[in-house]
Amino acid sequence: MKKFIIIGVIVIAVVVFVVANLVSGNDATEVQTEKVFRADVTEKVTGNGKIYPVVEVNISAKVAGEILQLNAEEGDTVKAGQVLVVLDGDQYKAMRDRAKSQILGSKAQLKLAKSEQDRTQELYQKNLTSQAELEMAEAKYQSAQSQLEQAEASLEEAQDALDKTVLKAPINGVIIRKNKEVGEMALGSQFQADVILGLADLSRMEARVEVNENDIVNVSLRDTSEVEIDAFQDTTFRGIVSEISHSATTKGTGTIEEVTNYEVKILMLNKLPSFRPGMSATADIRTRTVKNALNIPIQSLTARDRQRLEKSSGVESTPAEREAETEHPAKMKNKKEDEMVEVVFVVEDGVAKMRPVEVGISDENYYEVKSGLSEGDEVITGPFNVLSRTLKGGDPVKVKNSQKGFVRAE
Numbered sequence: 001m002k003k004f005i006i007i008g009v010i011v012i013a014v015v016v017f018v019v020a021n022l023v024s025g026n027d028a029t030e031v032q033t034e035k036v037f038r039a040d041v042t043e044k045v046t047g048n049g050k051i052y053p054v055v056e057v058n059i060s061a062k063v064a065g066e067i068l069q070l071n072a073e074e075g076d077t078v079k080a081g082q083v084l085v086v087l088d089g090d091q092y093k094a095m096r097d098r099a100k101s102q103i104l105g106s107k108a109q110l111k112l113a114k115s116e117q118d119r120t121q122e123l124y125q126k127n128l129t130s131q132a133e134l135e136m137a138e139a140k141y142q143s144a145q146s147q148l149e150q151a152e153a154s155l156e157e158a159q160d161a162l163d164k165t166v167l168k169a170p171i172n173g174v175i176i177r178k179n180k181e182v183g184e185m186a187l188g189s190q191f192q193a194d195v196i197l198g199l200a201d202l203s204r205m206e207a208r209v210e211v212n213e214n215d216i217v218n219v220s221l222r223d224t225s226e227v228e229i230d231a232f233q234d235t236t237f238r239g240i241v242s243e244i245s246h247s248a249t250t251k252g253t254g255t256i257e258e259v260t261n262y263e264v265k266i267l268m269l270n271k272l273p274s275f276r277p278g279m280s281a282t283a284d285i286r287t288r289t290v291k292n293a294l295n296i297p298i299q300s301l302t303a304r305d306r307q308r309l310e311k312s313s314g315v316e317s318t319p320a321e322r323e324a325e326t327e328h329p330a331k332m333k334n335k336k337e338d339e340m341v342e343v344v345f346v347v348e349d350g351v352a353k354m355r356p357v358e359v360g361i362s363d364e365n366y367y368e369v370k371s372g373l374s375e376g377d378e379v380i381t382g383p384f385n386v387l388s389r390t391l392k393g394g395d396p397v398k399v400k401n402s403q404k405g406f407v408r409a410e
Contacts, residue, residue, distance in 0.1 A: 028398040032382040041368040042289045043361035047209030051279040053200035060193040061186035089165035099155035106148035113144040173201040210261035218287040230280040239266040294369035300379045303340045345380040354393035
């Protein structure tokens with residue numbers, strides 16, 4: 001009889017234990033977790049923009065004239081010194097010839113004035129002429145000399161204008177624009193360019209991207225960058241920050257959508273021959289890297305008020321805080337209730353433990369942890385609603401992770 005009683009007690013105990021476990025399991029919150037690990041964390045700043053040549057030159061006329069020759073088409077490769085445009089130079093040739101003729105006349109006048117000056121000087125020394133006549137002869141000579149200099153300057157000016165009717169390539173490059181055709185007028189001007197051709201050196205390209213004012217302070221010259229160009233899917237190009245603008249570009253001024261950006265130029269270190277100016281690009285600029293840092297997923301970081309943290313974790317306030325709370329209890333109470341602390345939840349023996357952490361830089365998926373966790377700690381990463389709102393320190397949890405898990409992209 002005792003044997004049956006003992007067996008019955010054991011069966012009842014087993015049933016009670018199983019039921020208790022089932023009830024406990026039903027009360028536990030299902031969560032996803034990931035272990036804290038060490039790896040490099042790289043902070044990036046993103047900017048959007050377009051691809052442009054580093055060197056781009058506009059070919060425009062400085063003198064007016066009809067276009068007689070256009071020796072290049074869009075897409076042609078040209079060499080420095082190659083003749084690209086020839087303008088009608090007949091009027092400038094006439095100006096040059098007239099200037100040459102004026103020089104001949106000025107030289108003759110100068111020769112005559114020189115002879116007259118010499119004769120007058122000789123007569124004056126013999127007291128056969130007056131001081132006034134001598135001074136007049138010297139003045140005529142100086143005037144003739146001045147007229148010759150003016151004629152020579154006019155010849156240089158006419159020759160310069162004639163030379164400018166022939167436009168040559170200043171650099172090696174590719175014609176990227178053609179704005180005029182043969183027979184059209186080139187409106188030559190020293191102050192406003194009338195562009196005939198656009199020439200660029202496509203062997204050196206750069207991405208010009210706009211970076212928000214909040215991020216530009218983290219960008220430095222020589223920062224490395226990864227550039228993605230929309231025309232080349234699934235391809236990343238390397239670049240380096242070569243210039244950072246000091247003047248801002250503001251969009252939506254005076255509205256709630258006002259945005260202030262700064263232009264950053266990124267020199268492309270590798271390129272394809274099919275790059276074209278104006279292609280859309282996105283640049284991820286690497287601003288800082290922390291080597292071998294503790295990593296936690298971005299989604300595992302949440303916030304709780306300090307009072308709730310202290311109650312759940314048993315963390316005591318500092319002596320300074322306790323002294324201030326004694327002197328101003330109402331003020332300190334409101335301050336503690338309003339103060340939020342960044343925390344993560346760690347799974348220990350089936351229970352969620354809340355831990356305050358200090359984080360540093362981040363990449364797309366992970367934060368650098370400066371303090372509060374150790375390598376191998378199992379932090380809760382989801383579900384989002386549970387982690388951000390309902391989960392409390394001491395809550396029982398049940399880990400249910402995906403079989404595949406998450407693989408960090410390097």
